[in-house]
Amino acid sequence: GDSVTQMEGPVTLSEEAFLTINCTYTATGYPSLFWYVQYPGEGLQLLLKATKADDKGSNKGFEATYRKETTSFHLEKGSVQVSDSAVYFCALNTDKLIFGTGTRLQVFP
Amino acid sequence: GAVVSQHPSRVICKSGTSVKIECRSLDFQATTMFWYRQFPKQSLMLMATSNEGSKATYEQGVEKDKFLINHASLTLSTLTVTSAHPEDSSFYICSASRRVETQYFGPGTRLLVL
Numbered sequence: 221g222d223s224v225t226q227m228e229g230p231v232t233l234s235e236e237a238f239l240t241i242n243c244t245y246t247a248t249g250y251p252s253l254f255w256y257v258q259y260p261g262e263g264l265q266l267l268l269k270a271t272k273a274d275d276k277g278s279n280k281g282f283e284a285t286y287r288k289e290t291t292s293f294h295l296e297k298g299s300v301q302v303s304d305s306a307v308y309f310c311a312l313n314t315d316k317l318i319f320g321t322g323t324r325l326q327v328f329p
Numbered sequence: 330g331a332v333v334s335q336h337p338s339r340v341i342c343k344s345g346t347s348v349k350i351e352c353r354s355l356d357f358q359a360t361t362m363f364w365y366r367q368f369p370k371q372s373l374m375l376m377a378t379s380n381e382g383s384k385a386t387y388e389q390g391v392e393k394d395k396f397l398i399n400h401a402s403l404t405l406s407t408l409t410v411t412s413a414h415p416e417d418s419s420f421y422i423c424s425a426s427r428r429v430e431t432q433y434f435g436p437g438t439r440l441l442v443l
Binding site: 265 | 333335363370371372373375378422424431432433434435436437
């Protein structure tokens with residue numbers, strides 16, 4: 221069945237460091253791909269999405285490109301801030317949302 | 330973005346009792362609501378999908394008599410865990426949707442069954 225695999229955390233970075241969180245997927249058909257973020261005490265929020273191959277989703281300095289050839293949707297940010305500390309979930313949508321296990325990001329000053 | 334609330338945020342109950350969790354969309358009418366369950370260090374697993382005024386559609390392996398879902402209005406869905414047992418302890422998250430691929434998530438409810 222369809223599935224999402226993302227790197228285990230926590231990912232610990234200093235402020236202004238470069239961030240990559242890997243995400244790969246397995247799906248039949250052509251899913252839409254998403255990154256959600258969950259800040260402490262809050263619900264998941266959609267961070268960015270891409271609906272077809274080679275699309276790049278971007279928001280708040282984060283980017284991810286839908287790579288069909290490598291079945292990947294890695295999340296990147298050039299310079300992280302302390303306020304980016306949260307749990308990040310990669311997900312795909314065919315007829316329902318399927319989530320990865322989440323990656324906790326901790327950014328220190 | 331749209332706001333979805335859940336109540337309670339945390340509940341502790343004795344084994345054998347029933348627990349009701351509410352999910353409300355505060356500023357929009359949700360045609361569809363979803364209930365997820367999340368175990369520690371695992372991903373969110375969809376339990377069921379409910380449309381206002383109709384019966385919920387449960388995912389394979391989810392007991393419909395155990396997890397009762399009611400979607401009485403366009404702004405409220407409830408999940409009742411009946412005769413709860415320690416293995417039902419988990420983090421339950423709802424989301425609300427007004428169109429395909431746009432889900433707004435609640436903050437979750439942590440259930441602990443003693």
